[in-house]
Amino acid sequence: MKDGPDIARLAALIGDPARANMLSALMAGKALTASELAAEAGIAAPTASSHLARLEAGGLVRQRRQGRHKYVTLAGDEVARVLEGLMGLAAGTGHLRTRPGPRDAALRKARVCYNHLAGDLGTRLYDSLAARALIRAEGESVSLTPEGAAAMAAFGIDVAGLSRGRAPLCRACLDWSERRTHLAGSLGRALLTRIEELGWATRQGESRIVRFSPAGEAAFRRDLAPI
Structure with a gap:
């Protein structure tokens, strides 16, 4: 096993077309709902939620609940x-x-x-x-x-x-x-x-x-x- 940062895991997270489209939409700097990101990616809402959970686990996005909605932002400037x-x-x-x-x-x-x-x-x-x-x-x-x-x-x-x-x-x-x-x-x-x-x-x-x-x-x- 090779030591060091696992760039392959991050590349796989970003490389999926649906996830790439959602991340690109978040580059506008606004918090978006899962439904809005599903529309950006052209996928169903449950599928978008699954993708967002993987992006959050990978440290690429943050999700926070406010009222009935979950809002998503990029995890930071990096x-x-x-x-x-x-x-x-x-x-x-x-x-x-x-x-x-x-x-x-x-x-x-x-x-x-x-x-x-x-x-x-x-x-x-x-x-x-x-x-x-x-x-x-x-x-x-x-x-x-x-x-x-x-x-x-x-x-x-x-x-x-x-x-x-x-x-x-x-x-x-x-x-x-x-x-x-x-x-x-x-x-x-x-x-x-x-x-x-x-x-x-x-x-x-x-x-x-x-x-x-x-x-x-x-x-x-x-x-x-x-x-």
């Missing part, structure tokens, strides 16, 4: 990061599911990656922060500079409060559609929340799409990603 990486690998090797053109274009422009901004605008934000020396990237390590902390505070983000949390403040996340980095971590989450608070963008229904208004995109490019 799971989301693995799924985003697999999406990038699938896209890069030509394993793509066909979707209508406009929706695909919207997903590529701006979408939620679990709890932060991804897509073209997400990578533009990361590149702009790095070019203006507001973040410092050294390999996979990303940190907020003092100038960046001042800029984030001016934008209405409590950097000190975020720094006291358990989640890393900044983290690099490989974008599956752009094949470049976007910003994750508690700062990435706070930036998306602030963008929504300002009314620049809204999440599109139950999908992962983040739709910017024309004025909101102009403000985003002016105030957050001018380069």
